[in-house]
Amino acid sequence: HITNLIKTARFLSEACNLVFDAASRGKQFLIVGTKKKTANSVACAAIKARCHCVNKKWLDGTLTNWSTTERRLHQFRDLKIEQKMGRFKRLPKRDAAVSKRQLSRLQTYMGGIKYMTGLTDIVIIIDQHEEYTALRECITLGIPT
Secondary structure (H helix, E strand, O other): OOOOHHHHHHHHHHHHHHHHHHHHOOOOEEEEOOOHHHHHHHHHHHHHHOOEEEOOOOOOOOOOOHHHHHHHHHHHHHHHHHHHHOHHHHOOHHHHHHHHHHHHHHHHHHHHHOOOOOOOOEEEEOOOOOOHHHHHHHHHHOOOO
16 A cells, blocks of 8 residues: 555544644544554553543444443442442342353453543544544534544
8 A cells, every 4th residue: 555644644643733722722532543553552542641442343323322331330230339348248149140240241341431521522443444433423413523
């Protein structure tokens, strides 16, 4: 493949300006990158930048079906609180195992967005071909990527 470095530099500069302006106005960011090679880098960058991330699997409808996502986030927080308070120990073995498995799944897929209170203002997508569903949701909602 032949890369046009002039266009690449121009678009990279525009993207940097967009991110800088949004950050200076206190906007919320979401970083999406679910490839195995980029997952750890995405998580580290999100922690450093204090923003949200999805680095395991993009669950369809994460943004477009926000009410369901928000309900799952509340469920995740409630299970986390129950675990900290030791309520899993008082449950029957089967119920405790189901709750632990559910908490583990929610931690895996929603751990990076657990503090999201609403839709983010900007979504940064690593490899838009791989994350086509996330890109399509952002386009539907009019969220800049």
